[in-house]
Amino acid sequence: MGFTESRDATGVVMVQVEGQLIVGNRQELKELVQALADRGERRILIDFSRTGYIDSSGLGALVSISKRIREMGGELRLAGLNEDLRSLFELTKLDTLFAIAETPQQALASF
């Protein structure tokens, strides 16, 4: 369970969520993205290709992160959600709130 940060050639920062995004680690993700924003990063992609499951606290953390990035004039995109993970966003209507791409590559190309 953890988060891995990388940067592509165009300067987009990608954060990969490995394992679960739940109440026990959502604060860590919020702090990581806040630190990225504080150092001037404005294009952030969160990749869920290696994520098992997300609970409502994890979804809530993504809502907070998205709001914060928008307030700072940045863009947040999500990618790599499998069918089950995507269903959580659809059930909660959060698919209407986030820019969600099928793959990290598609998300990177859309910035």
Add this chain to the structure above:
Amino acid sequence: MTSPLRLCVRRSPAPDAEGAATLVTVRLPSDIACIEEAVELVTRHCLAGHQATPKTRFRLQVVLSEAIANAIVRGNHEEVGKCVYVRAELFTDVIRVYVTDEGCGFDPSVVPEPIRPEQLDEAGGRGLYLIRKLVDAVQFNEQGNSICMTLRRP
């Protein structure tokens, strides 16, 4: 390091009066760091010996995580001396999981729907809604400190 979880699994050679052949109980402390391990443990025992689909596994993991987190954070207010009790009754066609905390309970009927447009931007309030959407039936005890979630096996 010794696990703070206390697991008990009782497998009967024949189903009991209600038809459950296996009973899994887990007691865990009010520590959110224990949730992931408890979820994996209960999920593994609930699905052992059955051909579970990935969707069933996913649903079970999410609702267990939600219910245990609610019990620790909202029920027990993360008080060190209080525990959360998970009891899974395993039937041939159904998994029934109870998650009980030592708090005062709450009234589930007054929890607002989180999918209204004015609620979408809120960080919290989706846990119970997700549980209701992912399982086949949800019941609470009268006090409101114990949730019973029923999943049909595919």
